[in-house]
Amino acid sequence: MKRILVVGAGGQIGTELIPHLQKNYGYDNVIAADLKDEVVARLSQNAIAEKLDATDFQAYGELVKKYKVDAIYNMVALLSATGERMPDVAWNINMGALLNSLNLAKEFNTALFTPSSIGAFGSNTPHTKTPQDTVMRPNTIYGVCKVTGELLSDYYFSRFGVDTRSVRFPGLISNGALPGGGTTDYAVEVFYEIIRSGHYTCPIPEDTYMDMLYMPDALNALTQLMEADPAKLVHRNSFNVTCMSFNPRELFAKIKERVPHATFDFDVDPVKAQISASWPDSLDDSCAREEWGWNPQWDLDAMVDDMLKTIAQKLGK
Ligand code: AKB
16 A cells, blocks of 8 residues: 655645545555644644644655655645735745755655645736646746646656656635635635624625635545556646636525525735736636546536535534
């Protein structure tokens, strides 16, 4: 059985990825690492957990060696909106963790997954049915990191044979850990606010479309791609994946159908508005479907039903 190290395990994806991997590979074969003491303490209640600053090459290497790791999932990232507030920090963290992951994957012969994002695209990318291979000139530091990461990961594959794989995640909707600092976060925040207070003020313009994925599909994308037959992969870093595209108005209408007293207004954040306008309205994910069988299960209605139910339970409402 494979031994997997997840770095940045305490974030929105990592928190749900750990139990998903434990289910697939066994509890003892999944190691959750994070920078913050309080997060490591939380993770250690349900997983083998270690404290790690992924920008510290030596400490990171010691963990890979200690656990005889076969695959690294590098989930360390400062997201798009936070990145615009502190571009230097975003570059140092995002690229520092990636470069260390690539060099350790090379040294210890491990596979490596690092998520890319719709943030890798920019305002001169075709916005509708954005193709797998297209113009990629992002307008954010987050996007610059993601494009650089895709290129570096492909380089480490072709030059050194490192088994690097990646998907371009759209906005991820989940009911575990909250996202933080992203442009697509509104699509999660709205559920908490509507259940708590019945009202949500949205920072994204009402007619801005972005692709989204519900977390169970995102987790399946990760394990499916990492288990895919390498002979079938024409692409590696990174695959478009999506299963829904909507704007805030459409999402809020779906919520209102189910929660008639819900009210919404808009207080547009200019940074988030600019970022979201530069991203695709909808992705073409046919390469992922053809090369490794990507087949998402959740649509908008099913996701809204599930989010309202699970978050109401979580908040005791
Ligand atoms: C963000 O909004 O920054 C992220 C992403 C789409 O990569 N959720």
